[in-house]
C-alpha cells in the first residue's frame with residue numbers, strides 16, 4: 521500500500537472518531553423533555569468551582585430529570601458555596617438532592633463519591649488532577665462529563681488515553697467540555713468543510729489572545745498545596761500553562777477541521793509582563809506555534825494573557841477552492857442558531873447514556889487536543905522542534921509526589937528556552 525493511501529486511510533479512521541460528535545448533534549434538541557417525569561438521571565460532581573457549578577445547571581437545563589446526588593471538592597468551602605449557589609435558584613433547587621453523607625472533601629474524596637449510585641459524573645477540577653480522577657471514574661463504570669483540558673504532561677496524557685480506550689471498550693459515554701463540538705454553527709460548518717466546500721485544506725490559524733483571567737493572593741496559614749490549588753491557574757503542574765488551559769479550544773477545532781493531530785511543532789513564547797512574584801506562579805504569558813499536520817499542512821497558533829491589548833479568540837482554515845468564500849472559513853460561518861452549547865453538550869451526553877441519541881465518546885479526541893497544546897508548550901519551553909510520538913512517549917510527570925493538605929510544593933523556575 522502506498523504511503524499516501526495509508527495516510528488517507530488513517531486520516532479517515534481518525535475522522536470517523538472525530539466526526540462522531542458532529543453526527544450526534546443533528547437534532548440540536550434538548551433531551552426528550554417528555555421523559556423528564558420518569559426515573560431521575562443521577563449526577564455526581566467532582567470539582568465544585570465556577571465551571572462545575574455551571575455544568576450542574578447546564579445538565580439540569582438539558583433535562584429536568586437530572587438530580588445532583590453527590591459532590592466532592594478538595595475544600596469544604598467550595599462544596600458549601602456550590603450547593604448554596606444551586607439551592608438559591610428557585611428553578612434548580614428541587615433537582616439538588618445531596619445529603620450530608622454525599623458531600624466529600626480532601627484530595628481523595630472523589631474515590632468515595634464514585635462509590636455512590638449515579639448515572640454520570642461531572643469532572644470539573646483543574647487539569648493536572650484529571651487523569652487519576654477520569655481513570656477512577658472509568659474503573660467505577662460511570663458515564664462521564666469531563667471538562668477540558670485533561671492533563672498537563674505526557675505521562676498524564678497517556679494515562680488519560682489508556683482510560684479513554686477502556687471507556688470505549690466498556691461502552692461508557694464520555695463528553696469533554698470542548699463545547700464547540702456541540703455548537704450548531706461549528707458542527708454544520710465543519711461538516712461542509714469535511715464535505716469539500718473549501719477544497720483541500722492547505723493552512724489553518726488559531727488564536728486565543730486574551731487577558732489574564734484571575735490570580736489569588738496567599739492567605740496567612742495556607743500551605744503550599746492549598747495556595748497552589750486555590751491559585752491553580754498560575755502553576756504549570758496543575759494548569760499546563762495558558763496554551764493548554766484555554767488555547768486547547770482553538771487547537772481542538774484545528775484537529776477537528778483537519779481530521780488529524782499535528783505531527784510536529786516548533787514554538788516560542790515567554791513572559792513579557794508578569795512580575796516574578798509568587799501570585800503569578802511559573803507560567804508564561806504568550807506562545808506562538810507552527811504546527812505541522814499530515815500532507816504538509818501548517819497551523820499557525822497564538823495565545824496570550826496580555827491585559828489592555830488586542831484580543832481575538834478565533835479559528836480560520838484556508839482551502840484550495842477560491843471560488844467559495846475565497847477559500848476561507850472561520851469554522852462557524854456556514855450555519856446559525858442552535859442551543860447554548862454548554863447545555864447542548866449535556867443534552868447530547870444524556871441522549872447517549874439513555875440510548876435516545878447516538879453513542880458519544882470524546883475521550884481520545886480531547887486527549888489528543890490537550891496534547892497538541894502540551895506539545896506546543898514543551899517545544900516553546902525547550903526551544904526545540906518536537907515530533908508527536910517522541911513528545912507523547914517522553915517520561916515527564918509534573919505532578920508533585922506529595923499531595924497532602926500541608927505538603928510543601930517548591931515552585932519550579934520559570935522556563936528559559938535552551939536551558
Ligand SMILES: NC(=O)c1ccc[n+]([C@@H]2O[C@H](COP(=O)([O-])OP(=O)(O)OC[C@H]3O[C@@H](n4cnc5c(N)ncnc54)[C@H](O)[C@@H]3O)[C@@H](O)[C@H]2O)c1
Nearest residue numbers: 567568569570571572593594598644645647649667668697
Ligand atoms: N469549557 C469551558 O468553556 C470552560 C470554562 C471554564 C472552565 N473550564 C474548565 O473547568 C475546569 C475548572 O475550572 P473552573 O473555572 O471551574 O475553576 P475553579 O477554580 O472555579 O474550580 C475548580 C474547583 O476544583 C477544586 N479542586 C481543585 N483541585 C481539586 C482536587 N484535586 N479534587 C477535587 N477538587 C479540586 C477547587 O477547589 C475548585 O473548587 C478547568 O479544567 C477549566 O479549564 C472549562
